[in-house]
Amino acid sequence: MKELGRHFIFELFGCDPNALDDIRGIEEAMEKGALESGLTVLGRVFHHFSPQGVTGVLVVAESHISIHTWPELGYAALDVFTCGKNTDPMKVFSRIAGLFKPASNSVVEMKRGVLPTGEIGK
Amino acid sequence: MKELGRHFIFELFGCDPNALDDIRGIEEAMEKGALESGLTVLGRVFHHFSPQGVTGVLVVAESHISIHTWPELGYAALDVFTCGKNTDPMKVFSRIAGLFKPASNSVVEMKRGVLPTGEIGK
Numbered sequence: 001m002k003e004l005g006r007h008f009i010f011e012l013f014g015c016d017p018n019a020l021d022d023i024r025g026i027e028e029a030m031e032k033g034a035l036e037s038g039l040t041v042l043g044r045v046f047h048h049f050s051p052q053g054v055t056g057v058l059v060v061a062e063s064h065i066s067i068h069t070w071p072e073l074g075y076a077a078l079d080v081f082t083c084g085k086n087t088d089p090m091k092v093f094s095r096i097a098g099l100f101k102p103a104s105n106s107v108v109e110m111k112r113g114v115l116p117t118g119e120i121g122k
Numbered sequence: 123m124k125e126l127g128r129h130f131i132f133e134l135f136g137c138d139p140n141a142l143d144d145i146r147g148i149e150e151a152m153e154k155g156a157l158e159s160g161l162t163v164l165g166r167v168f169h170h171f172s173p174q175g176v177t178g179v180l181v182v183a184e185s186h187i188s189i190h191t192w193p194e195l196g197y198a199a200l201d202v203f204t205c206g207k208n209t210d211p212m213k214v215f216s217r218i219a220g221l222f223k224p225a226s227n228s229v230v231e232m233k234r235g236v237l238p239t240g241e242i243g244k
Contacts, residue, residue, distance in 0.1 A: 004192060004195070004197065004199075005190070005199060007131070007199075009129075009232065009234075011234065011235065011236075042167065042169050042177070043167030043169065043179075044167065045164065045165030045166065045167060045179070045181040047164050047165065047181060049183075055164070055181055055185065055186065057165075057167070057179050057181050057186055057188075059167040059169060059177055059179050061171075063177065063188075063190050063199075064177065064179055064188050064190075066179075066185075066186050066188070066203070068186075068203070068205070070235065073126070073235070073237060075126065075235050075237065077126075077127060077129075077185075077203070077234045077235060079203075081188070081190070081199070081201075083190070108232070110131065110230070112131075112133065112199045113133065113192065113195070113197050113199060114133075115135070115195060115197065
């Protein structure tokens with residue numbers, strides 16, 4: 001099975017509430033993780049909600065990274081969607097997990113753009 | 123099972139290549155779909171690749187909408203992640219499908235942030 005993109009869907013539970021509300025720390029961790037993963041940042045949107053919570057998206061040449069946090073519940077949703085062959089999306093997760101210190105987490109990898117054999121790489 | 127967010131993951135195959143490369147048309151369709159879905163747009167990043175292909179993200183108060191297109195393969199990946207109760211993410215899909223005219227498509231709905239009963243709504 002050959003795919004155009006790999007989409008990693010992370011769930012992080014029992015995180016540090018202060019870290020989940022730290023918009024600057026989150027943007028820095030996402031950017032460092034993106035660079036370490038071999039991704040090229042094209043644009044970004046970060047937003048801090050009142051009274052709490054952060055949403056952030058990095059658009060990268062290889063697709064996107066998004067995060068949404070609920071500090072009051074210790075939860076964060078992280079997505080890393082990449083279409084590059086020489087990228088390592090887990091480095092984004094490592095940076096974010098290092099910041100949030102989740103008590104538990106899960107990941108699902110979805111293959112995106114699975115086309116009939118022979119279509120990809122034309 | 124109670125969740126914080128609903129994440130709809132669409133795969134669109136056999137799309138109109140010209141529509142997949144039309145960055146303005148895509149941004150307009152995403153924005154109209156977001157408004158019709160009851161979402162509030164906070165920010166956006168749209169990028170046209172050379173020689174072809176579009177990446178676009180709308181950050182909304184209720185999470186995000188992202189799209190990545192491969193005109194040369196007739197394929198698009200659309201994600202609609204919402205945490206609002208009174209939102210209808212399928213309206214984003216309707217707008218995009220109306221533009222791209224896919225020959226076939228699929229959707230997976232993932233529940234994001236499934237916390238122990240009683241945690242949500244505190």
